[in-house]
Amino acid sequence: MNNVRRAVRHGSGGQVLRAAVAFYVGLLVVLPLVALVVKGVGVGPAGIFRAVMAPTARSALWLTLWTAGVMSAVNAVMGTFTAWLLVRHTFWGRRFLSSLVDLPLAIPTLVAGMMIVVLLGPQSKLGGFFAEHGFDIVFATPGIVLALLFINLPMVVRAVEPVMRELDPAEEEAARTLGAGDIRIFFQILLPPLLPAIVTGTLQSFARALAEFGSIVVVSGNIPLRTLTSPVYIFGEVESGAAETAAAVSLVLLALAATLLLAVRGLQQFLAAHRRT
Amino acid sequence: MRIPWRLLLFVSVIGYLAALVLVPIGAIVIRVVDAGVGTVLGELARPDAVHAMALTAILATIAVVINGLFGIVAALVLVRQRFWGRRLLDTLVDLPLTVSPVMTGLAFLLIFGRAGWLEWPLETVGWKVTFAFPGLVIATLFVTLPFTLREVAGVLVEVGTTDEEAAVTLGASAWQTFWNVTLPNIKHGLACGVTLTLARALGEFGAVLILGGAISGKTQTATTFIYAATEERKEGAAFGMALVLALVSMAVLGLLEWLKAPRKEE
Numbered sequence: 342m343n344n345v346r347r348a349v350r351h352g353s354g355g356q357v358l359r360a361a362v363a364f365y366v367g368l369l370v371v372l373p374l375v376a377l378v379v380k381g382v383g384v385g386p387a388g389i390f391r392a393v394m395a396p397t398a399r400s401a402l403w404l405t406l407w408t409a410g411v412m413s414a415v416n417a418v419m420g421t422f423t424a425w426l427l428v429r430h431t432f433w434g435r436r437f438l439s440s441l442v443d444l445p446l447a448i449p450t451l452v453a454g455m456m457i458v459v460l461l462g463p464q465s466k467l468g469g470f471f472a473e474h475g476f477d478i479v480f481a482t483p484g485i486v487l488a489l490l491f492i493n494l495p496m497v498v499r500a501v502e503p504v505m506r507e508l509d510p511a512e513e514e515a516a517r518t519l520g521a522g523d524i525r526i527f528f529q530i531l532l533p534p535l536l537p538a539i540v541t542g543t544l545q546s547f548a549r550a551l552a553e554f555g556s557i558v559v560v561s562g563n564i565p566l567r568t569l570t571s572p573v574y575i576f577g578e579v580e581s582g583a584a585e586t587a588a589a590v591s592l593v594l595l596a597l598a599a600t601l602l603l604a605v606r607g608l609q610q611f612l613a614a615h616r617r618t
Numbered sequence: 619m620r621i622p623w624r625l626l627l628f629v630s631v632i633g634y635l636a637a638l639v640l641v642p643i644g645a646i647v648i649r650v651v652d653a654g655v656g657t658v659l660g661e662l663a664r665p666d667a668v669h670a671m672a673l674t675a676i677l678a679t680i681a682v683v684i685n686g687l688f689g690i691v692a693a694l695v696l697v698r699q700r701f702w703g704r705r706l707l708d709t710l711v712d713l714p715l716t717v718s719p720v721m722t723g724l725a726f727l728l729i730f731g732r733a734g735w736l737e738w739p740l741e742t743v744g745w746k747v748t749f750a751f752p753g754l755v756i757a758t759l760f761v762t763l764p765f766t767l768r769e770v771a772g773v774l775v776e777v778g779t780t781d782e783e784a785a786v787t788l789g790a791s792a793w794q795t796f797w798n799v800t801l802p803n804i805k806h807g808l809a810c811g812v813t814l815t816l817a818r819a820l821g822e823f824g825a826v827l828i829l830g831g832a833i834s835g836k837t838q839t840a841t842t843f844i845y846a847a848t849e850e851r852k853e854g855a856a857f858g859m860a861l862v863l864a865l866v867s868m869a870v871l872g873l874l875e876w877l878k879a880p881r882k883e884e
Contacts, residue, residue, distance in 0.1 A: 366763075425627075447868060487638075491638055552716065598716050
């Protein structure tokens with residue numbers, strides 16, 4: 342039996358396949374990222390600091406972080422509610438609603454940005470109405486948050502959904518029988534076991550927001566010091582031939598995203614260990 | 619008075635989803651209809667637009683074939699084999715999901731571009747990667763790398779090795795086992811992975827823009843065509859192509875949902 346398992350595990354060409362996979366990943370993923378990191382590190386700590394602290398770069402980083410933060414907060418709340426609606430209720434059109442949640446994964450983010458510009462841009466009726474009342478959405482920061490919300494719509498919902506499905510509704514019903522209201526049931530019964538999944542989904546959407554380019558570049562107007570985000574700033578630096586600055590800022594963003602995703606991974610491992618016991 | 623929280627939540631979630639997804643899609647449809655369907659179709663029938671669509675279709679096909687094959691092999695290696703560095707490899711293959719497309723473009727420029735690591739050898743051989751077709755292929759392969767792999771790996775973990783062990787016990791060769799046992803088992807995951815790869819390849823923008831340079835009629839893809847048309851204020855062309863991409867990606871998503879639905883019967 343052990344031989345059989347070995348045959349399945351390793352196969353006759355196991356080594357060859359393994360080498361082929363490692364080679365492909367090495368060439369396509371590791372090599373370019375090493376080149377990026379080498380370029381960034383080559384600038385030196387002082388150089389990186391200077392690149393990131395240049396007024397335009399610093400304001401871009403700050404804008405990227407705070408818009409991602411606002412998006413994450415809204416996404417955490419609405420994502421949890423959406424998951425609750427999809428898991429705990431059966432209603433006409435539920436499957437349609439569920440597909441709507443997945444739609445932003447399929448639609449190119451550039452197209453998502455275009456849709457927001459068409460709907461809320463200064464030329465549109467709705468955008469004109471808001472602008473008249475002194476509230477610019479497109480080519481301003483609200484547009485950035487909106488675009489980020491669109492592209493990250495599925496992240497929290499899809500993280501929370503499977504966990505909520507595993508929870509026994511009997512607990513919620515028991516609480517109701519004992520006289521607890523909807524609000525109390527939500528906060529005391531439903532929310533505590535969901536929290537890790539909510540945090541996971543939220544951190545993932547935050548990390549995605551740090552990298553977003555396609556939708557932002559059409560929505561934000563890219564005004565330096567005002568509506569220019571870090572990925573768009575990096576794009577501008579690349580286009581104008583300043584590879585060092587671009588690499589230095591990239592390095593900082595990558596480090597941030599890596600930290601976040603390590604946190605997510607740690608959380609997932611903790612959860613897996615927790616569930617087994 | 620009791621506040622109807624449930625109803626309130628119901629309405630707010632549905633309102634939120636409709637405002638965020640449905641209304642913007644509707645807006646672009648209305649804009650295209652406003653501009654005149656005939657005019658927009660005329661814009662999309664021009665040679666540079668047709669070229670852009672064809673290029674995107676070719677790139678998506680290449681990504682589906684190469685990363686489909688890679689995904690199957692890599693999933694088998696990562697799920698079934700135990701070796702030193704497996705967890706590192708498992709982390710590395712997910713990197714394309716995290717790295718901004720802009721950084722992807724920059725990273726490949728540092729290798730293939732001017733003063734890049736491979737500039738000299740490439741020049742000697744006379745190969746042009748940046749601002750040419752190979753650059754577009756590399757960028758698309760990079761961003762679509764994990765999708766088939768992740769879907770197939772998920773299915774492989776789920777089905778376990780019992781079937782394969784039975785086949786090997788009964789004397790099947792490695793190839794027979796793969797072809798008659800493993801492949802039918804993973805075909806569902808494979809189909810989902812291919813669909814996700816397709817959707818991602820159709821929509822790639824940042825990396826393709828930097829590496830390809832969006833030269834009209836040469837390296838311009840559907841997404842970079844939209845971007846260029848917006849910059850040149852050719853609204854009919856931009857919105858028309860955006861709507862085409864949106865419709866195609868919705869069709870792809872519909873296919874995915876359809877693929878995922880019949881699981882219960884099995």
